[in-house]
Amino acid sequence: MKKEDIRRRLSAIVKKISPLTPISTSSERSIFSADGKTDALDSVAALQLVLALEEEFGITVQDEDISAEHFSNLNSLCQYVATKLPRA
Amino acid sequence: MGNLISPQLHFKWIRGVATVTYYSYPADWRRIRYLRRAMKATFPTDTLRTVAKKNIVYRQWHKALTYGWPSWAGRCHEWVGVQGEEHLREALREGKGVVLLSGHAYGFTSMVAPVLGQKGYRLHRTGRGHWGDPAERWGRDWSLENWEYNSFGQDFWQHVRALNKMHLATKKNEIIHLLVTGSPQGDPKLEIEFYHKRFFLDPATFRVIETLQAPVLPCFPVCDDSGHLVIMLHRPLPPSTEEIMDVFGPLYSRYLRERPEFAIFWRKIVQQKGGW
Numbered sequence: 589m590k591k592e593d594i595r596r597r598l599s600a601i602v603k604k605i606s607p608l609t610p611i612s613t614s615s616e617r618s619i620f621s622a623d624g625k626t627d628a629l630d631s632v633a634a635l636q637l638v639l640a641l642e643e644e645f646g647i648t649v650q651d652e653d654i655s656a657e658h659f660s661n662l663n664s665l666c667q668y669v670a671t672k673l674p675r676a
Numbered sequence: 677m678g679n680l681i682s683p684q685l686h687f688k689w690i691r692g693v694a695t696v697t698y699y700s701y702p703a704d705w706r707r708i709r710y711l712r713r714a715m716k717a718t719f720p721t722d723t724l725r726t727v728a729k730k731n732i733v734y735r736q737w738h739k740a741l742t743y744g745w746p747s748w749a750g751r752c753h754e755w756v757g758v759q760g761e762e763h764l765r766e767a768l769r770e771g772k773g774v775v776l777l778s779g780h781a782y783g784f785t786s787m788v789a790p791v792l793g794q795k796g797y798r799l800h801r802t803g804r805g806h807w808g809d810p811a812e813r814w815g816r817d818w819s820l821e822n823w824e825y826n827s828f829g830q831d832f833w834q835h836v837r838a839l840n841k842m843h844l845a846t847k848k849n850e851i852i853h854l855l856v857t858g859s860p861q862g863d864p865k866l867e868i869e870f871y872h873k874r875f876f877l878d879p880a881t882f883r884v885i886e887t888l889q890a891p892v893l894p895c896f897p898v899c900d901d902s903g904h905l906v907i908m909l910h911r912p913l914p915p916s917t918e919e920i921m922d923v924f925g926p927l928y929s930r931y932l933r934e935r936p937e938f939a940i941f942w943r944k945i946v947q948q949k950g951g952w
Contacts, residue, residue: 620832630880631832631835631836631839632839632880632883632884632887634836634839635836635839635840635843635884635887636887638836638840638843639843639887649840651837651840651841651844654833654836654837654840655833656833659833659836
């Protein structure tokens, strides 16, 4: 699956979970309230995102993978999903 | 030593000491001051005094049970009962895991996981570790094999991992014990009747429940006048906030009204901004 396709599907997931979270301005912008942003996803929304990733991409998110390294913004999340998907 | 002194005897001793500290210990005066302020419009002075005394006894009894559990676990059938266990079995048959929902700081909440774990159920208790991680408190070699404590911690990602552990547990058809906090401000849909004052349950807990999609059992761990612990499990509810509030709201309200002595959150709520 192309990265652009992953990014598009990820944007749709985040939009569905939290319509007010701005994701189009910059893929480097954090989408989580860990950084103190009020319009960002909180921890429950983060769990909803994990469940949505598992359903949408058929991957399993390991507990140790839930960290700022993989989940901080759309770019890192896209990279993470790409590594989890089986290679064509 | 704990093995030699029965829990019943220990309860009598605590009740005696608490009767003395009710009159003589300034920390207890401060605690019951908030309780009195919250309930003085509802109860006559005599009733209020009885409730306040019992509150001090049960506060100490909760601590004694929590810390003394390793010594008493082997004979817990003598002093612990579970009512409504058939509801738990019924809910587990659905295979989606189960959420036990209790009021935060109401009743003997720290005893639910150890007691049900002792009965062979697999449980996860998640919290902020007010009394520390039980495994550390009791020692790693003491059996926690049927239940575990997931700490939310202070870090955002640790919080998410703890939530994810709950999700993984429900996938394995295990039990989660959640405690819902209350505050004087909040969403009107989550308000419960509370001594003619505003009391709102925490919406985040209900969002977690709706995300996990596991059936919910209201769970109230209380005790009788002899210190005999009873974990009351009520019939399973679907994981929708509205349907939970239809049953859990009035139920929690009734427990608070009929057994206010089990609540130990008075100071926190009275002191909150917008409190009473």
